[in-house]
Amino acid sequence: MILVRRHAPDGAKTEQTVSGAITIGRATDNTIQLPGLLVALHHLRLTPATSLTLQLDCLSTVDVIVNGLVGQRTAVLAPGDELQVGGHRVRVSITESGGLMLEVRERDPDQAGAGDDALPCTWNPRDRLCIGATWRT
Secondary structure (H helix, E strand, C coil): CEEEEEECCCCCEEEEEECCCEEEECCCCCCEECCCCCCCCCCEEEEEEECCEEEEEECCCECEEECCEEEECEEEECCCCEEEECCEEEEEEECCCCCEEEEEECCCCCCCCCCHHHCCCEEECCCCEEECCCECC
């Protein structure tokens, strides 16, 4: 079981317990749904590898930033590791009882520039392009 703790931009916190794989993306059928055009409909999947690690598999053509490294398609995540998906941050940590926890800090989509420093690109709203991003075909 993995505890998912979400921190919304307005300060609200929610928690849910998940067993098995966790999907993250913009679509409503994901375990963790994140807003924003820089988040793919089905961005990534996290699968428990051991009791304290998760296997990350990128499901989209948009790369994931893992611990500040751009272009990560797969990785094994342990407590202390952090993902960035479209400006949102997901940190792997340990609960008080010793289990895995994902702390999701959502970016406020209404604030201009919020979280853009975490993105490996410059958003050009006129052309609706992310300039300088790493894209895979």
